[in-house]
Amino acid sequence: STLATHFPRRAAGWVVVVTALVSSVFLGVEGAFLFLVSACVFLLLRAAMQRRIGGTTGDSAGAMLELTETAALIAAVIFSTFPRPA
Numbered sequence: 001s002t003l004a005t006h007f008p009r010r011a012a013g014w015v016v017v018v019t020a021l022v023s024s025v026f027l028g029v030e031g032a033f034l035f036l037v038s039a040c041v042f043l044l045l046r047a048a049m050q051r052r053i054g055g056t057t058g059d060s061a062g063a064m065l066e067l068t069e070t071a072a073l074i075a076a077v078i079f080s081t082f083p084r085p086a
Helices: 002-006 009-053 058-080
Strands: none
Touching: 009 058
16 A cells, blocks of 8 residues: 555656657567557456455565566567568
8 A cells, every 4th residue: 555655656657658669669560569468468467456356465566577578478479470571
């Protein structure tokens, strides 16, 4: 609850926007795709934690990090198998 009380939500929103822009600029379509996959997995897991345990704990935050990273890596492998236009 301390984190929720003192967390700078506006700054967190800007971090998300800047991350999306940077990943798109440096990695192109693949970066935007990976960011989108990561954001979707994060939001789904966060909603599940809110519903199931009423918030986030340190353990659930760690699990969410690992699951989001795994989803991004799987998405990168899947994306890399698509043929590239010449």
